[in-house]
Amino acid sequence: KVVAVIMVGGPTKGTRFRPLSLNIPKPLFPLAGYPMVHHPISACKRIPNLAQIYLIGFYEEREFSLYVSSISNELKVPVRYLREDKPHGSAGGIYNFRDLIMEEDPSHIFLLNCDVCSSFPLPEMLEAHKRYGGIGTILVVKVSAESANQFGELVSDPVTNELLHYTEKPETFVSDRINCGVYVFTPDIFTAIQGVSTQRKDRANLRRVSSFEAMQLDTRNIPTDYVRLDQDILSPLAGKKQLYIYETTHFWEQIKTPGMSLKCSVLYLSQFRHTTPHLLATGDGTKSAAIIGDVYIHPSAKVHPTAKIGPGVSISANARIGPGARLISCIILDGVEIKENAVVIHAIVGWKSSIGKWARVQASGDYNAKLGVTILGESVSVEDEVVVVNSIVLPHKTLNVGVQDEILL
Numbered sequence: 001k002v003v004a005v006i007m008v009g010g011p012t013k014g015t016r017f018r019p020l021s022l023n024i025p026k027p028l029f030p031l032a033g034y035p036m037v038h039h040p041i042s043a044c045k046r047i048p049n050l051a052q053i054y055l056i057g058f059y060e061e062r063e064f065s066l067y068v069s070s071i072s073n074e075l076k077v078p079v080r081y082l083r084e085d086k087p088h089g090s091a092g093g094i095y096n097f098r099d100l101i102m103e104e105d106p107s108h109i110f111l112l113n114c115d116v117c118s119s120f121p122l123p124e125m126l127e128a129h130k131r132y133g134g135i136g137t138i139l140v141v142k143v144s145a146e147s148a149n150q151f152g153e154l155v156s157d158p159v160t161n162e163l164l165h166y167t168e169k170p171e172t173f174v175s176d177r178i179n180c181g182v183y184v185f186t187p188d189i190f191t192a193i194q195g196v197s198t199q200r201k202d203r204a205n206l207r208r209v210s211s212f213e214a215m216q217l218d219t220r221n222i223p224t225d226y227v228r229l230d231q232d233i234l235s236p237l238a239g240k241k242q243l244y245i246y247e248t249t250h251f252w253e254q255i256k257t258p259g260m261s262l263k264c265s266v267l268y269l270s271q272f273r274h275t276t277p278h279l280l281a282t283g284d285g286t287k288s289a290a291i292i293g294d295v296y297i298h299p300s301a302k303v304h305p306t307a308k309i310g311p312g313v314s315i316s317a318n319a320r321i322g323p324g325a326r327l328i329s330c331i332i333l334d335g336v337e338i339k340e341n342a343v344v345i346h347a348i349v350g351w352k353s354s355i356g357k358w359a360r361v362q363a364s365g366d367y368n369a370k371l372g373v374t375i376l377g378e379s380v381s382v383e384d385e386v387v388v389v390n391s392i393v394l395p396h397k398t399l400n401v402g403v404q405d406e407i408l409l
């Protein structure tokens, strides 16, 4: 049997995701019409002999209960949310629930970060892992040399694929091959985490007798049960024939900012074209709006037949799109109203916001720039004919004059 664990973090994480994370836990923010965490969960469906999926985080139980029960029914695989009382770090989090995770007596455990966007080649990773042996295999991707320092950089053996060297977010360049935050482990991973935790406890005891020792330790302020997968486990195990890599050439992105969530929504829409085309709007029929490229429209949304939608557009529940509106590369959240002849390009329009007639909400579409995507928080009102360019607008604001390159608090 195999189990999968998805790390969802908690309310003190995901701060770069504001203002969108003010309304909803980041893992539930919709990309291509489905919660961020839904994409790795549905990828898990392809794992042979999958017995359970666990989400581990420190959000309140009730924030995930609805989603978890509906996805369990839909997938026919039990999905459970396990709440930590406090953050234990990415490895400490799974260690904390090791007894529960081991109940199914799994031969392998997948571990996935929830804030990455990928085609998640999980069955392929498992096959590779079985060939390599060792305690784990890491999904790896090549990125540009300039961006590599935002990730865990690693070096592997080109022939055996063994992980030889690992450094988390290094200051000087090590490699353009990076850790995707997707792993498959054998249950021996728990022994490795326990090793780190025990070592910490021993040092903490030592420190009580020697203040000199305390000065030597850079880990002195870290609680003994807080274990990071990258620094504390991957780095020391590199080069010991325990860890291997599986390199993907498919898409992979990290989702830390609202701008990146738009990029990933567009990526998932184009993946739907290949995997689940029935989820995309077709634009068939005389009463339908003109649909261009990959577009998701929730069944409860009302789109006027003279509107023109796409490519890269996702429209959530109960949104209303008026006559002649033009939408390109955007996420329209629940209950939004877009009035006649308004234009939305490279933008995220927050819950229950309204965009007036002939108004424009747009941005350059440079996903990595701070203001490359225009973001409107919840219940923002853009009045008729107002133009909003490259800006972030916090919830409940009314805009009656145009703005450009601004963050409106």
Ligand code: GDD
Residues within 6 Å of the ligand: 007, 008, 009, 010, 013, 056, 057, 058, 084, 086, 087, 088, 089, 090, 093, 112, 113, 114, 115, 116, 150, 151, 152, 153, 168, 169, 178, 179, 180, 181, 230, 254
């Ligand atoms: N439950 C729980 N508890 N989840 C946590 C905790 C915790 O204490 N700490 C982090 N997480 C979750 C986050 O929500 C996220 O999904 C994942 O674990 C990793 O988060 P971070 O530890 O903050 O690392 P990161 O995202 O900056 O970088 C990691 O992922 C990159 C790929 O996206 C590293 O592993 C990098 O090496 C890697 O490149």
